[in-house]
Amino acid sequence: MKIYDISMEIQESMTVYKNKEEKRPKRIITVGKDDVTESRISMDMHTGTHIDAPLHMIRGGDTVENIDLHKVITKCKVFDFTNISDKITSEDLANKDIQNGDFIIFKTRNSFREDFDFEFVYLDKSGAKFLKEKGIIGVGIDALGIERSQPEHETHKILLGAGIVILEGLRLKDVEEGEYFLYTAPLKIRGAEASPARAVLIKEE
Amino acid sequence: MKIYDISMEIQESMTVYKNKEEKRPKRIITVGKDDVTESRISMDMHTGTHIDAPLHMIRGGDTVENIDLHKVITKCKVFDFTNISDKITSEDLANKDIQNGDFIIFKTRNSFREDFDFEFVYLDKSGAKFLKEKGIIGVGIDALGIERSQPEHETHKILLGAGIVILEGLRLKDVEEGEYFLYTAPLKIRGAEASPARAVLIKEE
Numbered sequence: 556m557k558i559y560d561i562s563m564e565i566q567e568s569m570t571v572y573k574n575k576e577e578k579r580p581k582r583i584i585t586v587g588k589d590d591v592t593e594s595r596i597s598m599d600m601h602t603g604t605h606i607d608a609p610l611h612m613i614r615g616g617d618t619v620e621n622i623d624l625h626k627v628i629t630k631c632k633v634f635d636f637t638n639i640s641d642k643i644t645s646e647d648l649a650n651k652d653i654q655n656g657d658f659i660i661f662k663t664r665n666s667f668r669e670d671f672d673f674e675f676v677y678l679d680k681s682g683a684k685f686l687k688e689k690g691i692i693g694v695g696i697d698a699l700g701i702e703r704s705q706p707e708h709e710t711h712k713i714l715l716g717a718g719i720v721i722l723e724g725l726r727l728k729d730v731e732e733g734e735y736f737l738y739t740a741p742l743k744i745r746g747a748e749a750s751p752a753r754a755v756l757i758k759e760e
Numbered sequence: 761m762k763i764y765d766i767s768m769e770i771q772e773s774m775t776v777y778k779n780k781e782e783k784r785p786k787r788i789i790t791v792g793k794d795d796v797t798e799s800r801i802s803m804d805m806h807t808g809t810h811i812d813a814p815l816h817m818i819r820g821g822d823t824v825e826n827i828d829l830h831k832v833i834t835k836c837k838v839f840d841f842t843n844i845s846d847k848i849t850s851e852d853l854a855n856k857d858i859q860n861g862d863f864i865i866f867k868t869r870n871s872f873r874e875d876f877d878f879e880f881v882y883l884d885k886s887g888a889k890f891l892k893e894k895g896i897i898g899v900g901i902d903a904l905g906i907e908r909s910q911p912e913h914e915t916h917k918i919l920l921g922a923g924i925v926i927l928e929g930l931r932l933k934d935v936e937e938g939e940y941f942l943y944t945a946p947l948k949i950r951g952a953e954a955s956p957a958r959a960v961l962i963k964e965e
Binding site for chain 2: 558562564582584589590595610612625742752
């Protein structure tokens, strides 16, 4: 069993969305008697590798602790779209093997850049609509957002409105296109619109 | 595939160690334009279900982002010790099937109580020493700590000093003794002595 860790490391100088300072995680460390170390973290729910729940973009939407774990502990398909420079559209997806119940993960050129790229590759609304019609259960991407440059956040709303899990902030540089088992689960935070999550891909050897 | 969620829910009024107010998680929620909800959490690394790394109790010890994922994504054995009222000792473990490389999880009467029990069932240092000698890779318990009432924190130090992962704050009320596959991974927080983690057990059907 080979485990690919596809998570970003959480630390104070990490890449955050649009480099906004207020989105950085902060940690307070205390060392007490007997060398006991304890610490506390303050972080945005969209820090690093994380899962979005419907509430993030839909008023009254469902929250992260209610996500069906079968949607995030499941087989998945990684597609290599490193040739795309702007956005993933329905045309890009048309020839791919996408079935009802699939979890789809996009590897793009985003995985090869550690700083925040304001022109990151994203999933176009046409692609989101295509995936919804196929009946997928989840979609992951190697950017801190699954969309940019769409004023009404259509990609988020199409996916979240259909109960499709969104997994953002993946690191896929060392992962090849193919089928894997995905394990990623949000922290069970009551009422939250998102949660950081460790994400791994597993390949049986 | 049946998934048992064995995690505590994280929320402001949850049970925290010794009911210490400063250990409670706090969340700040903002709703911006277009109904976009975002939030931030401040929480202790030992909140709810979490993993301890060596640094928690050992000066200069290794930190949570370096834990070998094969130690926390692995088959495991759940033992029912709900008959024990105080602590789990080497004698309690002597007749159990414990092998080199095992991940051992203790279900105790702690799983049936939601408030903080100052007399929670814990793993005695004799039990920790026994498990270390057996060569296990990890140990989990349904209390917010794996020990209490041991002035030098011997249980923690024996386990962490041997590179044994400690998983605390499990909820095992609905889980029967037996063998499962365990999925739990800490957030990849650089330099941290511990991390909250979602924890699940899987049983193939």
